[in-house]
Amino acid sequence: MSEERFDAIVVGAGPAGSVAAYCMAKAGLEVLLIERGDAPGAKNMTGGRLYGHSLHKILPNFWEEAPVERKVTRETVTFMTGETAVSLDVKSEKWNETPSFTVLRSEFDAWLASKAEEAGAMLAAGVKVDELIMENGKVIGVRCDEDEMLANVVIAADGVNSLLAQKAGIRGELLAKHVAVGAKEVIELPTEVIENRFNLTGDTGAAQLFVGECTRGLQGGGFIYTNKNTVSLGLVITAEEFAHTEHRLIDLIEEFKMHPAIQPLIEGGKVVEYSGHLVPEGGLSMMPPLVNDGLLIVGDAAGLVLNTGYMVRGMDLAIASGEAAAKAVIAAKVKEDYSKQGLASYQTDLESSFVLQDLKTYAKAPSFMENKRIFGHYPFFVEEMMVNLFKVNKAPAKPIMKETWSTIKRYGGLMQLAKDAWKGVSAL
Amino acid sequence: MRKLSIEERLGTTKFSVDEGMPHIVLDKSICASCKTKACVKACPAGLYQVQGDAVSFDFAGCLECGTCRVVCLPKGLKWEYPRGTFGVEFRYG
Numbered sequence: 001m002s003e004e005r006f007d008a009i010v011v012g013a014g015p016a017g018s019v020a021a022y023c024m025a026k027a028g029l030e031v032l033l034i035e036r037g038d039a040p041g042a043k044n045m046t047g048g049r050l051y052g053h054s055l056h057k058i059l060p061n062f063w064e065e066a067p068v069e070r071k072v073t074r075e076t077v078t079f080m081t082g083e084t085a086v087s088l089d090v091k092s093e094k095w096n097e098t099p100s101f102t103v104l105r106s107e108f109d110a111w112l113a114s115k116a117e118e119a120g121a122m123l124a125a126g127v128k129v130d131e132l133i134m135e136n137g138k139v140i141g142v143r144c145d146e147d148e149m150l151a152n153v154v155i156a157a158d159g160v161n162s163l164l165a166q167k168a169g170i171r172g173e174l175l176a177k178h179v180a181v182g183a184k185e186v187i188e189l190p191t192e193v194i195e196n197r198f199n200l201t202g203d204t205g206a207a208q209l210f211v212g213e214c215t216r217g218l219q220g221g222g223f224i225y226t227n228k229n230t231v232s233l234g235l236v237i238t239a240e241e242f243a244h245t246e247h248r249l250i251d252l253i254e255e256f257k258m259h260p261a262i263q264p265l266i267e268g269g270k271v272v273e274y275s276g277h278l279v280p281e282g283g284l285s286m287m288p289p290l291v292n293d294g295l296l297i298v299g300d301a302a303g304l305v306l307n308t309g310y311m312v313r314g315m316d317l318a319i320a321s322g323e324a325a326a327k328a329v330i331a332a333k334v335k336e337d338y339s340k341q342g343l344a345s346y347q348t349d350l351e352s353s354f355v356l357q358d359l360k361t362y363a364k365a366p367s368f369m370e371n372k373r374i375f376g377h378y379p380f381f382v383e384e385m386m387v388n389l390f391k392v393n394k395a396p397a398k399p400i401m402k403e404t405w406s407t408i409k410r411y412g413g414l415m416q417l418a419k420d421a422w423k424g425v426s427a428l
Numbered sequence: 429m430r431k432l433s434i435e436e437r438l439g440t441t442k443f444s445v446d447e448g449m450p451h452i453v454l455d456k457s458i459c460a461s462c463k464t465k466a467c468v469k470a471c472p473a474g475l476y477q478v479q480g481d482a483v484s485f486d487f488a489g490c491l492e493c494g495t496c497r498v499v500c501l502p503k504g505l506k507w508e509y510p511r512g513t514f515g516v517e518f519r520y521g
Contacts, residue, residue, distance in 0.1 A: 038444075038513050043492060045521040105521030126513040144512075161494040163509070174498045176466075181495040183472035185437065186520040187429075230520065239499050242470035250474040254431035266429050273520040274437035276472030276491035278498065 006032045006151040008329050009142055010121075011129045011164060013040035013113040014105075015050075016299025016318035016325075017157030019058060021116035023326030029333065031121040032149060033113065034142070036128040041109030044159075045184060045275040047223050047232060049207055050108075051100045051316040058323055059115065067111050068101035069227035070205025074198065077310045078261070080212040080222070084383040085261035087208075091199070102205045102225040102232070103315075104186070129158070132168045132295065138339070139168070139294035152338045153329050155296045157322065160278045162288070162301035170295070171288035176240035178282025178303075178366075180220055183253045184234030187269035191229045197265050198226050209310060214256040216247050217376025219369055221309070222256050224265065231266060233257065236279055236312075238369075279314070280305050283359050283366050291347050293340050296325040306358055308365050308428050309374075317355050324349040368427035373412075373420060381411040434474040438489045446514035450487040451507070452496065458504030459483040466499035491516055 008024055010017045013035035021033040037043040049072060055062050063071070073095065078087040117123050133141040133148060141150035142164075156164045160179065165171045189197075198206040210222035220237030235253050242249070256262060280286060280303040287303045290296065298304075299318035306313040328346035332338050350356045368374075384407045389400070408414055459465075460481045467476040468483065473491050477484045492515055497507040509515070 036509060036512050038517055041521055042517045043515070045518055106518045107521075109521070128509055128512040161497070174494075176499050176501075179495075179498055181470055181472060181493060239466075239470055239495055242466040242499055243464050243501070245469060248469045248474065249472050250434045250437075257429060258431060263429065269429055271432060271437060271440050273518065274441050274491075275516075275518055275521065276493045276495070278493045278495055 004150075006030045006149070007333060008032075008153045008155060009034065009149060009151040010155045010157055011142060012157035012159055012299075012301070013116075013123065013125070014044050014109055014157060014159065014299060014318065015112060015315045016322040017155065018109065018112040018116045019055070019319045019322030020155050020157060020298060020326045021121040022119050023058065023323050024329055025116060025119035025121040027326070027330045029330065031116075032151070033116055033121045033123045034127050034129055034144070035113070035123065035125045038126050039110055040113035040123070040125060041106040044105040044109050045277050046103060046105050046315065047182070047184065047225060047234065047236070047312060048103055048105070048315070049100050049225055049312075050103045051098070051313055053098045054316045054320040054323070056098070058319070063099065063101060067107040068103055070102045070200070071203055072100045072102060072207045073204040074200070074206040076206065076208040078208060078210045079379040079382040080210050080214055080259065080261065081379050081383045082213050083260065084387060085259070086382045086386045102207070102227050104227060104230070104232075129164065132164050134168060137293060139292065153294055153296065153332065153343065155298055155325050155329070156301050157298045158301050160280045160300040162297070165288055165295075165297055165301065170292055175282070175286065176243070177238065178280065178286040180236045180238045180279045180281050181249060181276065182234055182236040182279055183249055183276045184232055184274070185253065185257075185271045186273040186275075187231045187233060187266050188229060188272045189231060189266070189269045193268070194226050194229065194231060200226065209312070211309070211375060212379030214259065215252065215375060216245070217372070218245060218247065219372075219375055224262070230272065231269065233262070233266065238281070239278070279307070281307050281366060284363050285366065290350070291340055291343050294338050296328065296343060296346050298322050298325050304355060304359070306362055306365075307369070308362055309369065317358075320353060320355050321350060324353065324355070362428065364427035368423055371420065371423070377411065381407065384410075438473060441491070442517045442519055443488065444514050444517060445488045446510050449511065449514075451510040451515070452485070452487050452490065453506045454483065454485055455504045456482060458502050462502050462504060464501065466501075467496040470495050470499045
């Protein structure tokens with residue numbers, strides 16, 4: 001057993017873990033940051049986009065130095081059927097005050113972990129933590145193979161599967177309805193081709209989410225994010241759906257690429273990496289106890305992801321949780337109380353910040369998303385409305401109201417539409 | 429751009445396979461009696477394949493997402509992360 005006892009051991013050098021380690025090290029604490037990948041970022045992937053506000057608070061204007069890809073100035077949400085794509089497309093410079101960035105995690109996470117190292121945290125990469133060491137119900141360290149490392153507090157930043165908390169009996173099994181499985185292809189294209197196809201200039205970028213045929217009506221959606229000289233394209237589908245379908249995720253993503261609205265965007269591109277990941281989407285209903293004796297849980301491990309259908313957030317919540325956890329440990333060190341009570345400010349800090357407030361605001365979103373009509377029904381409704389609106393043939397035109405009314409009737413009637421719309425508005 | 433087979437796609441991803449040390453182990457009798465076989469449809473690496481009633485599986489190519497662990501309701505598999513430094517290594521992520 002090592003004689004050294006750290007103030008804190010952070011398991012996992014993703015955004016939550018590295019930020020926690022950075023903040024604690026900066027305050028002078030002895031911090032060990034453990035990462036099972038060969039280097040930080042090697043095991044991590046995202047869709048993805050990082051909303052910058054929470055990291056900007058810790059590292060002002062981080063984007064000037066961090067390996068971010070593009071600043072998102074174009075947002076698109078697309079309803080998709082087999083032949084049609086109907087989009088809401090917004091291009092604006094007004095998001096510049098609190099910008100969001102497309103990122104690739106291998107490079108980004110390595111950079112963020114290097115900030116923690118520069119601040120004085122010790123990084124141990126290529127080391128897998130097997131379990132938490134408990135003593136009288138309190139977490140006192142971690143076991144890696146034969147080695148035991150001790151600390152006053154352990155921060156579990158070990159990602160969505162969060163095996164550490166599960167093995168220690170602090171949380172139950174993940175439920176298939178609470179997680180979504182994502183698959184992604186990184187597709188290489190020349191920078192100028194990306195800029196032309198997505199109507200971008202300089203370092204600006206586009207984010208596009210898709211609902212409908214891309215998941216064959218299964219709960220989930222598709223995405224495209226533009227990077228500097230690659231495009232990230234993928235699907236995310238609620239894991240539970242695969243118990244009741246014959247579709248395979250590996251086929252759906254290739255069919256998504258072939259859609260007439262997608263194909264021209266990626267034509268001539270070369271797939272340079274394929275990846276997969278689980279996304280915690282159950283919100284508050286899947287959240288483990290965040291504060292325990294000698295243990296705090298942060299980031300994906302804590303289920304801190306928001307999916308509203310038109311917006312997916314995880315890393316900004318993870319970063320804020322890492323910062324809040326660090327503050328709690330710093331305060332606990334002053335009192336020398338690392339018990340649940342001594343660390344309780346982590347919970348109250350998250351409750352008073354956007355992290356838990358936003359999760360509460362959108363608490364009904366996960367169950368609203370279970371409404372099958374969103375994914376299998378309304379994309380066709382939108383298609384019919386829009387195709388009719390722009391259709392010209394030899395048949396005499398019908399007044400828009402009449403045409404619309406008949407479409408609404410065919411898709412379940414006004415009451416059903418109004419009910420779903422109301423549920424949507426009150427959940428989001 | 430054409431569709432790629434899952435083998436072609438996994439060929440773009442870097443792996444350091446821990447030969448002889450599978451981090452996921454199936455209980456073949458449980459898999460054989462499972463009607464749902466959600467793993468076959470959900471695994472983003474397509475590593476689970478139906479063979480009659482049985483399920484064949486190869487841990488090389490695992491993206492370490494944990495999906496199979498979550499969708500396997502009959503608890504037919506033991507799941508761990510690979511040992512440190514082994515497994516998938518994203519160059520983009």
